[in-house]
Amino acid sequence: MAFELPKLSYAYNALEPHIDARTMEIHHTKHHQAYIDKLNAAVKGTKFEPMDVNEILEKINDVPESIRMAVRNHGGGHSNHALFWQVMVPNAGGQPSGKVADAINQVFGSFDKFKEEFSNAAAARFGSGWAWLVANKGKLEVYSTANQDSPLMEG
Numbered sequence: 196m197a198f199e200l201p202k203l204s205y206a207y208n209a210l211e212p213h214i215d216a217r218t219m220e221i222h223h224t225k226h227h228q229a230y231i232d233k234l235n236a237a238v239k240g241t242k243f244e245p246m247d248v249n250e251i252l253e254k255i256n257d258v259p260e261s262i263r264m265a266v267r268n269h270g271g272g273h274s275n276h277a278l279f280w281q282v283m284v285p286n287a288g289g290q291p292s293g294k295v296a297d298a299i300n301q302v303f304g305s306f307d308k309f310k311e312e313f314s315n316a317a318a319a320r321f322g323s324g325w326a327w328l329v330a331n332k333g334k335l336e337v338y339s340t341a342n343q344d345s346p347l348m349e350g
Contacts, residue, residue, distance in 0.1 A: 196245050198231045200224075201277050209285040222276065230272030230343070237265035248274045252347040271343035275325055302335045312337045 203223060208216035238244045243251050243258060248270050251258065258266045290306050291299060303309035309328075316339040317326035327338045329346045338346055 197235050198248060198273060200228050200231055201280055203280055205285050210283060214283070223280070227273065227276040230269045230276065233265060234269035234273050237262045237269060248277075249347055252345050253350065255348045267348065268343050271345045271348070274345055274347065275343055298335050309337075 200223070206216075207219040207223070210219060234248070238246075238251070241259070241262070243266070251266060251270055252274055255263065255267055255270075290296065296306070299306055299309045303312060313326055313328065316337045317324075320326065320339050320341065322341065324339060324341045324344070327340065327346050329336055329338045331338075340346065340348075
């Protein structure tokens with residue numbers, strides 16, 4: 196099974212003025228597609244070819260060294276961008292509610308303090324990377340990864 200570029204549920208200009216249409220189009224059709232093409236090439240003919248990308252990333256240390264870096268970079272790029280397209284949607288955002296809000300308030304004190312810590316983690320990342328809100332052993336924490344790495348690679 197070859198990995199495929201996910202279709203967006205919204206137009207490229209739907210996130211303006213926060214992210215312009217051209218940036219969205221380039222990231223979707225060029226960058227994300229390149230991650231997919233190179234990931235497909237790396238896993239072709241291996242036991243990893245039919246697997247879900249997130250399952251592969253969770254087992255990154257089981258990937259043969261000869262293709263591990265390509266799978267790490269391009270699998271991470273594919274997984275991270277696929278999640279990005281799902282969570283960055285028009286007419287969304289604002290304060291969370293329910294269990295997520297309760298957990299954020301318990302760990303960070305308030306949603307504003309969480310946003311500050313999250314923004315600081317993103318801004319402190321030298322070069323390219325990602326900032327994440329993760330559940331680590333049942334507790335929320337802000338986490339940052341370099342390049343196309345993913346928290347899934349950490350177990």
